[in-house]
Amino acid sequence: xxxxxxxxxxxxxxxxxxxxxxxxxxxxxxxxxxxxxxxxxxxxxxxxxxxxxxxxxxxxxxxxxxxxxxxxxxxxxxxxxxxxxxxxxxxxxxxxxxxxxxxxxxxxxxxxxxxxxxxxxxxxxxxxxxxxxxxxxxxxxxxxxxxxxxxxxxxxxxxxxxxx
Numbered sequence: 001x002x003x004x005x006x007x008x009x010x011x012x013x014x015x016x017x018x019x020x021x022x023x024x025x026x027x028x029x030x031x032x033x034x035x036x037x038x039x040x041x042x043x044x045x046x047x048x049x050x051x052x053x054x055x056x057x058x059x060x061x062x063x064x065x066x067x068x069x070x071x072x073x074x075x076x077x078x079x080x081x082x083x084x085x086x087x088x089x090x091x092x093x094x095x096x097x098x099x100x101x102x103x104x105x106x107x108x109x110x111x112x113x114x115x116x117x118x119x120x121x122x123x124x125x126x127x128x129x130x131x132x133x134x135x136x137x138x139x140x141x142x143x144x145x146x147x148x149x150x151x152x153x154x155x156x157x158x159x160x161x162x163x164x
Contacts, residue, residue: 005127008157009035012082015151015159016105023047024077027097030084031057032130063093074099082107086114086133095144095164104145104162111136113156120156 020026022044028036031050037058040048050057051069061069079094079102086108094104109117114133120126138158140150145162153159 008153011153012107012159013039016080016161020045020078025075025099026078026080027051027071027076029063029079029081029090029094030087031055036080036082063090064088066093066096071097073097076102078103078105080105084108085139086136087131089135089137091142091144098164100164102164103148104142104164105160106139106162107153107157107159108139109133109136110152110156110158111138116156 017039024045025047026040026045026049028048028050029052031037031052032055034050034056037048037050049059049071051059051061051063053062054060059070063069073096076097077099079098081090081094081104084090085106098104114136117126118129121128139160140158141147142160142162145164147160148163149159149161151159
């Protein structure tokens with residue numbers, strides 16, 4: 001695993017999950033390698049579901065095709081989308097699946113610094129992107145959500161927690 005990816009994963013656990021109740025219903029969009037699901041299952045979270053377009057996620061499907069997914073409106077206390085929003089705008093779908101007062105947790109490259117993320121991928125310090133970053137956006141404020149916590153991390157990334 002690339003060095004910066006490993007460091008980032010450990011920092012994300014501290015930033016996002018430290019106060020998350022073990023009883024929370026959690027949807028991860030873009031489950032990818034499964035490290036978030038492994039963390040939750042290993043640490044006693046019983047209501048986690050990982051979603052991805054392919055691979056070994058709990059549910060294989062496209063967040064943009066809401067009617068094909070086995071979830072209900074207002075089902076989740078928490079939605080996690082680490083390094084996904086730069087690939088696809090998913091805010092409407094997150095609002096649909098989040099309970100009122102639920103939390104959305106996002107990470108994404110800071111748009112002006114995506115070139116550096118790309119460079120770090122090329123030299124092996126960061127994991128390689130799986131598809132183009134065609135939806136780079138500043139996530140300091142999101143329509144339909146209130147910002148609970150927002151930080152620029154390592155001058156390249158943005159991490160935020162938002163309440164519906």
